[in-house]
Amino acid sequence: MREFGYRRVSDVATAVAVLDAEPHARFLGGGTNLVDLMKTGVERPALLIDVRELPLDRIESTEDGGLRIGATVTNSDLAAHPEVRRRYPALTQAVLAGASGQLRNMATVGGNLLQRTRCGYFADVTKPCNKRVPGSGCPAVEGEHHNHAILGASGHCVAVHPSDMGVALTAFDAAVSYESADGPGELPLAQFYLPVGDTPHLETALPPGALITGVTLPAAPVAARSRYRKVRERASYAFAIGSIAAALDVRDGVVRDARLAFGAVASRPWRARAAEEVLVGAPADATTFAAAADAELAAAKPLPRNGYKVTLMHNLVVSELTALAEGVAR
Structure with a gap:
């Protein structure tokens, strides 16, 4: 591991100023992804700026x-928060699945939103990888790609984003x-991740040197009736091979509102807007759910x-929407 400096900061302005003065620095939260990448040589920061003491650890x-x-709210605190559990149960379930x-x-x-892909070629500095070394190639296209993207990819990269929370x-x-050094800003999560x-x-679309200060969830009554389902190759402590966050509002047998997002199928959490358009105003039945997936x-x-x-995600859409329509508890 490359030798690096360490500095702890206690206010946002100082954190941003320190990074602005040292472009090869990185912000350090929990370090659960960054430190691993430093050990493998993928990340080689000259300075770590510890932001855990910033006043950004509240849910309001x-x-x-x-x-x-x-x-800086921890994943554990987020999942356990009573208002998250009540208003956005799929978010609690997603965090606990990770x-x-x-x-x-x-x-x-x-840090969860900024975590890097777990593609094996990205993590191995002896292999080419366009995400790590632009222009070097993407060996996953012809190589090991059983857990790679089926949506929104390109010939330059087929890696997937690993976040459950982000979905x-x-x-x-x-x-x-x-x-950032230019002041505060906000990005809808739909625009936060750049296309491949x-x-x-x-x-991401974050300005250079920007520090994430928080995430805002707008009011969404439909979110109170939501689920998150993660499919993986072993029972626990594994990244998804496919996942879905789903919410459904059904009245008189008709879908009035629906939210769907997929995980482990693209370079970013994938909002399933085409499926949502099929769902809203249609009967809440298996035929509609299958049509939405298609x-x-x-x-x-x-x-x-x-x-x-493709088959996995189709089946997840149908099964999770059916469970929501029938009011099946997890």
Whole structure:
């Protein structure tokens, strides 16, 4: 591991100023992803700026009935918060589906959104990777890609984003607040992650040197009737091979509102807007749910060894929407 400096900060302005003065620095929250990448040589910061003592560790209700979640709130505290559990149960379920209890005690909301892909080629500095070394190639296209993208990928990168939390936040139209040298700003999560295109090394729309300060969830009555389902290759402590955050409002047998987002199928949490359009105003039955899945997955471009994800995601859409329509508890 490269030798690095360490500085602890206690206010946002200082954190941003320190990073502005040292462009090879990185913000350190829980370190559950960054430190691993430093050990493998993928990340080689000259300075770590510890932001855990910033006053960003609260969850508060907003005036419109939503929630404001500070960037240094731990995953464990987020999942356990009574208002998160009541208003956005899929978010609690998504967080609890990720990692282990020990890691959730350390990992932060801001860090979760910025975690890097777990693609094996990205993590191995002896291999080419366009995300790590632009222009070097994407060996996953012809190599090991059984858990890679089927939506929104390109020939330059087929890696997937690993966040469970991000999937639920995407379904409920969360927005990311940040502070930069030019002042504060906000990005809808739908615009936070950049499309892969031919620049997979550019992952977010955050300005250079920006610090995430929080996430805001707008009021969403439909979110109180939501679920998160994660499919993985072993029972626990594994990244998804496919996941879904779903919310459904059914009245008189008709879908009045629906929210869907997919995980482990694209370079970012994938909002299933085509599926939502099919659902709203249609009968809440298996035929509609299957049609919604087909509409979203029509754009899928699976690789030779990950076509199973199309079937997997279709079945997840139908099963989770059916459970919500029938009021099945988890």
